[in-house]
Amino acid sequence: AQSVTQPDIHITVSEGASLELRCNYSYGATPYLFWYVQSPGQGLQLLLKYFSGDTLVQGIKGFEAEFKRSQSSFNLRKPSVHWSDAAEYFCAVAINQAGTALIFGKGTTLSVSS
């Protein structure tokens, strides 16, 4: 069965420091890959997505992610974290069936210290 693993439940980063959130997936082929961010009491906002092509994708708010097929990973990065980046981050995959729901990881809570 397909699955998404986010190994880090909670990460604390100093403001201005770099960030990497890990995501691994289990699927026989290359799925469609997404990162979403959720602020408290809000819905999910799409940060970036990977469908094909260049394995380094740029998203909103200065985030980027790199798809590594050999590692079945899609890690999210940001060079310099801002206090407003504190939120819950979810990695998700969609398999090649347009009518199916996304499969989510359990999420990583990002705290930003000053």
Added chain:
Amino acid sequence: GAVVSQHPSRVICKSGTSVKIECRSLDFQATTMFWYRQFPKQSLMLMATSNEGSKATYEQGVEKDKFLINHASLTLSTLTVTSAHPEDSSFYICSARERPLPEAFFGQGTRLTVV
């Protein structure tokens, strides 16, 4: 990106009553909509999938008679929590996809409190 509007954002209802949550796609045709439930500090739990004009497909363990889902048009899906109980209190989020695109767009969520 595409916009999904979910209403209301918060609702408080008395135990035993029903409450309806609406999910609208504002600028695209939502051929498929999904309803999730999220417990505090947890990931999203898929409740059901609905395709326009068809009956919803519920995930195992989700009561069809308690959580009524209607997807009558390409821009609107509703979730009705019937005979609500305090344990139904949760954060409910809808999501929509436009076939054949794989990405999903999410509503703002609804905080339901049953007293």
